Amino acid sequence: MTDILDPTSGTPTAGGDAATDQGASPPATDAPGAEPDTAPGVLLYPRLRKSPYFWASREHGVKLYSVYNHSYHPRLYTDPLEEYWALRNDVTLWDVGGAERQIEISGPQAFDFTNLVIPRDLSKCKVGQCKYVFITAPDGGIVNDPVLLRVEENRFWFSLADSDVLLYLLGLNYALGMDVEIKEVDVSPVQVQGPKSKQVLVDLFGDSILDLPYYYLRRYQLDDMTVEISRTGYSGEIGYEIYLYDASQHGVKLWSRIWEAGQPHGMRPIGPCHMRRIEGGMLAYGCDITLDTNPLEVGYDYKWMVDLEQEADFIGKDALIAARERGVSRLIAGLEISGPSLGGYIDGSMIEPFPVYRAGESVGRVTSACRSPELDKNIGLALLAVEFTAIGTELTVETPEGARHATVVPKPFVDPTKETPKQ
Structure with missing residues (x-):
């Protein structure tokens, strides 16, 4: 059974x-002809991967899983709004150990190979530093948008979004024949996110953690466990990711130690909070961006993600230079959408993108939308024809409940300069 x-x-x-x-x-x-089940379950069986923290996080009563990077990914424990406010006010623990697979590139030519697959200039990334990057295809399309961690001089990790980057990189190097080793390593992160996350990390690792700058990492020991800790996260709040070595052996132990340290600070487990990431204008691979999207189309607030002037070549550079010269035809923009609540995004309220129209003509689609608890408004990220992305442009969004008025607004919707996570 x-x-x-x-x-x-x-x-x-x-x-x-x-x-x-x-x-x-x-x-x-x-x-x-039978009525469909509007909330079908997720099958639990051996074929899909499980995080090293799967059994520990499951003890808290996971209410909803999705499948991400071929792994079960806890998305909800209680209620999206409750989890949102726990993240905003206290401290939360996320099982992302299966979702954020770690692809390691090492060896004598590790720098050159890694620099070849991203459009950011890797020479500006120090040892012990992290960068949010795009991995690009020959036509400029986005293969993945991981966090890059420079663990050592010639050792890099891609902490992945949801696509098969390992296969892509192995295929590239089969053709290129560079002196690198590319593999998935037994390293899995948990995220500790929220304004009280610093106190939890101090209790676990000492005051030196307070000196760790935003988007940097440092190695620590906890009991007999080795971890890399980075000041990063998918929340728009103060937060950390704790990358555990030999995670398949120590996963449950690390989860338990963090949970124990978090109890005096009101820690609770949650899934990635999409209402907060939409407020922060953070992209989700597979909906906001895909292989069909190029980095120039994600919006001007991400222009630092592509360096077409760097001396080094990278895969897709010629295609992106050509795209810049002819001008992009679409951009990701922010929308405010009228009407009653559009829900919490992970509650089944958005199964498909919402079509966007202007005077009856299709001009794009809303790729992520929710009711913002902070703003008490419906907001969304939309991929639109570029001529309809000016601030103040009025549009129509077709939702399952009917047509709604929408207005193009600046994004990110909340904390546009991202001062909160830098605190």
Whole structure:
């Protein structure tokens, strides 16, 4: 009998092929014309990967999983709004150990190879520094948007978004024949995010953690565990990512140690908070950006992600120079959208992108949208024809509940200079 997660109760229910095993007929709901289940479960079985923290995080009562990088990824424990305010006011613990796979590039030509696959100038990244980067394809399309960590002079990690970068990089190097080793390593992060995260990290690692600058990393020991800690995160809040070596061996132990240290500070487990990341204008690979999107289209607030003037070559450079010369035809813009709440994004309120129109003509699509708790407004990121991205442009968004008025506004919607996570 296979367990299927009930996304409403968070408990496994009997299902899968049990009825077939007993010779019974399939449930009547599978019959043609039957009403579909509006909240189907996620099958738990051996084929999909599990984070080193899977069993520890599951003990807290995961209510909803998604599949990310071929791994089960906890998305919700209680309620999206409760988790949002826990992140904003206190401290939260995230199991991202399966989702953020670590691809390591090492060896004599590690710098040259890594510099070849990103459009940022790697010579500006020191040992012990992190950079948010795009990995680009020959046509300039975005293969992935990981955080790059320069762990040593010739050792780099890509902390991945959701795509098969390992296969892409292995294929590239098969053709290039450079002197590098490319592999997935047994290193898995957890995220500790929220205004009280500094206090939790001090209790675990001492006051020296307070000297760690934004987007830098440092190695620490915790009991018999070795970790790299970075001042990074997918929250727009003060936060850290703790990358555990030999994670398959020590994952449950590390989770327990962090959880114990977090209790005096009100720590609670949550999934990545998409309402907060949309407020912060943070991109989600697979919806806001894909292989079909190039870095020049993500908006002017990300122009620092591409250095077309650097001396070094990179994959997609010629295509992006040509795109710059002819001018992009679309950009990601911010929208305020009228009407009742559009929900929390991970609550089933946005199954598909929302079409966007101007005077009845299709001009793009909303790729991520929610009701902002901070602003008490519906907001969204939209990929629009460039002529409709000027601030104040009025548009129509087609939602499942009907057409709504929308206005182009600046993004990020909240904390536009990202002062909060730099504190």
